[in-house]
Amino acid sequence: MSPLSSTAKSEAPNVSFEFFPPKSEAMATRLWETVERLQPMAPDFVSVTYGAGGSTRERTHDTVRRIAQETSLRPAGHLTCVGATKEEVLSVAEDYWDAGVKHIVALRGDPPAGMGEKFEQYPGGFRDSIDLIQGIREHRPELGRCFEISVSCYPELHPESQGWDAEIAFLKAKQDAGADRAITQFFFEPQVYLNFLEKARAGGVTMPIVPGIMLQPNFKGLKRIAALCGSSLPDWLHELYEGLDEDEETRELVTANVAADLCRQLSDEGVRNFHFYTLNRAGLALSTCRLLGLKPNSAKAA
Numbered sequence: 255m256s257p258l259s260s261t262a263k264s265e266a267p268n269v270s271f272e273f274f275p276p277k278s279e280a281m282a283t284r285l286w287e288t289v290e291r292l293q294p295m296a297p298d299f300v301s302v303t304y305g306a307g308g309s310t311r312e313r314t315h316d317t318v319r320r321i322a323q324e325t326s327l328r329p330a331g332h333l334t335c336v337g338a339t340k341e342e343v344l345s346v347a348e349d350y351w352d353a354g355v356k357h358i359v360a361l362r363g364d365p366p367a368g369m370g371e372k373f374e375q376y377p378g379g380f381r382d383s384i385d386l387i388q389g390i391r392e393h394r395p396e397l398g399r400c401f402e403i404s405v406s407c408y409p410e411l412h413p414e415s416q417g418w419d420a421e422i423a424f425l426k427a428k429q430d431a432g433a434d435r436a437i438t439q440f441f442f443e444p445q446v447y448l449n450f451l452e453k454a455r456a457g458g459v460t461m462p463i464v465p466g467i468m469l470q471p472n473f474k475g476l477k478r479i480a481a482l483c484g485s486s487l488p489d490w491l492h493e494l495y496e497g498l499d500e501d502e503e504t505r506e507l508v509t510a511n512v513a514a515d516l517c518r519q520l521s522d523e524g525v526r527n528f529h530f531y532t533l534n535r536a537g538l539a540l541s542t543c544r545l546l547g548l549k550p551n552s553a554k555a556a
């Protein structure tokens with residue numbers, strides 16, 4: 255039996271979108287255009303990342319707050335344990351709450367010295383993602399208990415993983431600490447996700463595990479990120495992008511089709527929710543949604 259709850263395959267999928275906070279005026283313009291164009295897709299939520307080392311704290315916060323206040327979307331703010339005390343992190347959570355943001359993506363974050371280095375707890379800071387989840391849940395009970403909390407998970411293991419048993423036990427511990435949903439690192443083979451789901455369910459993880467779908471048309475960039483975070487790139491993907499370094503338009507079409515094809519294969523297995531790493535590019539996310547049969551739903555989004 256499929257470890258997924260069964261739902262009608264013909265239903266349009268539920269989607270969510272991830273953005274990153276803009277660094278410049280030009281990037282801000284692109285982000286807000288993207289938000290405006292994706293809003294009619296009526297996503298379940300949209301999330302905004304928190305820069306490595308906590309470097310985008312203000313920009314993430316401003317972006318999340320503006321989405322909450324100026325659009326009909328439900329934003330989630332990413333929060334990490336890096337470079338801040340518990341009080342500082344929890345004050346960001348309080349500011350979110352006051353701004354009407356009720357969803358946090360709770361992460362440990364990368365070591366400030368870079369991936370591959372040992373993660374050191376910041377003085378007075380949270381030890382890891384479990385400590386962070388517990389900290390949020392226990393903070394002012396009327397507030398902490400009411401947040402929706404999403405967390406990360408790694409279908410091809412995190413680079414620091416101590417093996418599958420430890421990985422699944424750790425994810426289960428996040429759930430026990432109060433996580434409501436896990437979003438996966440990106441992957442390209444449906445079986446990678448399905449195998450992981452089976453292991454997670456066997457290990458007692460019952461929360462939804464939403465596949466994270468990458469929309470990166472820059473294949474050189476994708477290879478760099480994949481090498482850092484431990485996602486594998488199948489041979490067929492290398493072949494699809496071969497010779498396209500100077501042809502951005504074709505790469506974008508390939509990217510949307512690869513993402514839609516992955517979602518369709520997962521959909522055939524009963525997966526209904528997809529989280530898109532949009533890289534703030536509306537066209538790619540929109541075309542992927544269209545290929546999946548999702549149409550603008552102005553009534554829902556208004």
Ligand code: FAD
Nearest residue numbers: 303304306332361362363364383406412414415424437439
């Ligand atoms: P955790 O899940 O807490 O730990 C990472 C891994 O370390 C675990 O999977 C496990 O393999 C191992 N591990 C740690 N502690 C234990 C333990 N006690 N026992 C066993 N194993 C253990 N980074 C950012 O800087 N900003 C973001 O906004 C951001 N958003 C992300 C969103 C998603 C959906 C994902 C998948 C990743 C995101 N990242 C982000 C990247 C993330 O910060 C890095 O992968 C980081 O190295 C780990 O953070 P984490 O919360 O996933 O860590």
